[in-house]
Amino acid sequence: xxxxxxxxxxxxxxxxxxxxxxxxxxxxxxxxxxxxxxxxxxxxxxxxxxxxxxxxxxxxxxxxxxxxxxxxxxxxxxxxxxxxxxxxxxxxxxxxxxxxxxxxxxxxxxxxxxxxxxxxxxxxxxxxxxxxxxxxxxxxxxxxxxxxxxxxxxxxxxxxxxxxxxxxxxxxxxxxxxxxxxxxxxxxxxxxxxxxxxxxxxxxxxxxxxxxxxxxxxxxxxxxxxxxxxxxxxxxxxxxxxxxxxxxxxxxxxxxxxxxxxxxxxxxxxxxxxxxxxxxxxxxxxxxxxxxxxxxxxxxxxxxxxxxxxxxxxxxxxxxxxxxxxxxxxxxxxxxxxxxxxxxxxxxxxxxxxxxxxxxxxxxxxxxxxxxxxxxxxxxxxxxxxxxxxxxxxxxxxxxxxxxxxxxxxxxxxxxxxxxxxxxxxxxxxxxxxxxxxxxxxxxxxxxxxxxxxxxxxxxxxxxxxxxxxxxxxxxxxxxxxxxxxxxxxxxxxxxxxxxxxxxxxxxxxx
Amino acid sequence: xxxxxxxxxxxxxxxxxxxxxxxxxxxxxx
Numbered sequence: 001x002x003x004x005x006x007x008x009x010x011x012x013x014x015x016x017x018x019x020x021x022x023x024x025x026x027x028x029x030x031x032x033x034x035x036x037x038x039x040x041x042x043x044x045x046x047x048x049x050x051x052x053x054x055x056x057x058x059x060x061x062x063x064x065x066x067x068x069x070x071x072x073x074x075x076x077x078x079x080x081x082x083x084x085x086x087x088x089x090x091x092x093x094x095x096x097x098x099x100x101x102x103x104x105x106x107x108x109x110x111x112x113x114x115x116x117x118x119x120x121x122x123x124x125x126x127x128x129x130x131x132x133x134x135x136x137x138x139x140x141x142x143x144x145x146x147x148x149x150x151x152x153x154x155x156x157x158x159x160x161x162x163x164x165x166x167x168x169x170x171x172x173x174x175x176x177x178x179x180x181x182x183x184x185x186x187x188x189x190x191x192x193x194x195x196x197x198x199x200x201x202x203x204x205x206x207x208x209x210x211x212x213x214x215x216x217x218x219x220x221x222x223x224x225x226x227x228x229x230x231x232x233x234x235x236x237x238x239x240x241x242x243x244x245x246x247x248x249x250x251x252x253x254x255x256x257x258x259x260x261x262x263x264x265x266x267x268x269x270x271x272x273x274x275x276x277x278x279x280x281x282x283x284x285x286x287x288x289x290x291x292x293x294x295x296x297x298x299x300x301x302x303x304x305x306x307x308x309x310x311x312x313x314x315x316x317x318x319x320x321x322x323x324x325x326x327x328x329x330x331x332x333x334x335x336x337x338x339x340x341x342x343x344x345x346x347x348x349x350x351x352x353x354x355x356x357x358x359x360x361x362x363x364x365x366x367x368x369x370x371x372x373x374x375x376x377x378x379x380x381x382x383x384x385x386x387x388x389x390x391x392x393x394x395x396x397x398x399x400x401x402x403x404x405x406x407x408x409x410x411x412x413x414x415x416x417x418x419x420x421x422x423x424x425x426x427x428x429x430x431x432x433x434x435x436x437x438x439x440x441x442x443x444x445x446x447x448x449x450x451x452x453x454x455x456x457x458x459x460x461x462x463x464x465x466x467x468x469x470x471x472x473x474x475x476x477x478x479x480x481x482x483x484x485x486x487x488x489x490x491x492x493x494x495x496x497x498x499x500x501x502x503x504x505x506x507x508x509x510x511x
Numbered sequence: 512x513x514x515x516x517x518x519x520x521x522x523x524x525x526x527x528x529x530x531x532x533x534x535x536x537x538x539x540x541x
Binding site: 036186418 | 513516517519520526527528534540541
């Protein structure tokens with residue numbers, strides 16, 4: 001597999017962005033989810049006045065603070081990479097993509113950061129009510145930050161509310177509300193944040209299980225587990241529901257991504273879902289070989305999930321590359337022909353404008369307008385380029401779903417033994433429980449791989465391929481910064497793990 | 512669907528808190 005890697009500049013830039021995003025996502029979901037759990041703990045303390053709950057709240061707050069700092073550091077680098085490695089992208093879609101990023105920075109992050117200081121240092125310095133309000137505002141602020149970032153990402157998957165301006169060669173915002181309330185944005189926000197709640201619940205359970213195994217802070221651990229297991233169980237149900245909705249949106253707006261996730265080369269009616277399978281890595285689109293070396297299918301399920309009816313037709317990769325007349329599907333090959341006309345007419349329009357020939361400019365513009373929805377396809381060199389990496393999409397999706405099925409069972413088991421007051425004795429549950437947080441991280445990263453790898457070759461779905469979105473840099477410069485970031489992030493991660501494990505082993509203050 | 516998802520998301524947070532509070536009370540952990 002490695003010998004087939006294309007190590008061009010654009011792929012190094014993609015690798016660098018993936019590296020930064022995946023490191024960033026180690027820290028962010030914990031911030032998003034743990035902020036709510038801390039708000040719960042703090043509220044219980046204010047309601048009961050019990051100092052034990054205060055100690056418990058401060059302990060989780062301390063771990064939240066360590067995690068928060070490194071999440072911010074990696075997030076800032078991520079935003080700078082749009083300018084350094086993806087300057088054409090920033091130029092062409094900055095008017096739209098930049099808006100939610102700016103709102104996130106000056107509105108949500110400022111809100112979150114301001115109240116974070118009050119939450120962290122406000123004990124006995126501000127009134128109890130205002131302090132509690134600050135804790136809730138940290139949760140609201142951090143999740144509002146996620147809203148805007150996910151709106152930006154959702155726009156990359158479904159570019160609504162925009163219009164291409166042929167005079168500036170930029171995409172311009174036409175309808176802000178359409179961008180913010182795009183169905184993909186809402187689904188993405190609810191799915192991402194609910195799975196972050198799930199991850200935070202796993203974190204609390206992992207740390208508390210370790211305390212129970214060590215016979216330390218038993219009351220704090222049992223209290224934390226009970227609250228986290230309830231939150232995790234409800235969040236995992238909601239994450240499954242929104243995940244199904246997200247897959248439905250993908251089927252509607254990104255059929256190629258769905259076909260890659262399913263390894264579906266030939267479209268099918270009554271399509272089954274591949275529960276388990278081994279992808280045939282030698283398979284290429286149109287070669288007649290089977291896409292799988294082995295598979296176990298659940299009949300009708302893919303049609304049901306993707307189209308909401310068991311007999312529906314689900315298009316395959318072949319249909320989407322070469323077209324399917326009987327199903328009225330235009331393939332990437334036909335879209336490329338129209339896209340090439342759009343690119344050519346756009347150039348002709350610019351030349352005519354430069355020469356002052358308004359009549360020729362108007363004619364070129366009319367032709368361009370007719371084909372402009374396929375503009376992105378005009379930059380592809382082969383129709384097969386429209387296919388994302390199938391094996392990576394297929395396996396990542398199954399890792400996410402299988403782990404997502406395991407977690408509610410874990411929460412149920414913890415709830416049952418907490419209810420029976422037998423948590424300290426079930427070491428068979430506590431030992432794997434310590435590692436559940438890491439499985440949660442794997443599920444999260446797999447989910448983002450599905451979302452982002454499945455969108456390839458597009459930076460903006462159907463409008464802008466990554467090969468055009470790139471900066472004009474040499475491969476060497478991107479390689480250099482790639483390894484620089486790799487070292488930097490690894491050092492940051494090791495620092496976080498060391499500080500976190502040290503603080504966990506110290507435990508809550510005053511005991 | 513959009514409003515349903517957003518309202519459910521808010522409800523998830525407050526229902527989780529309420530259920531946790533009830534269970535803490537029932538198990539004498541409050």
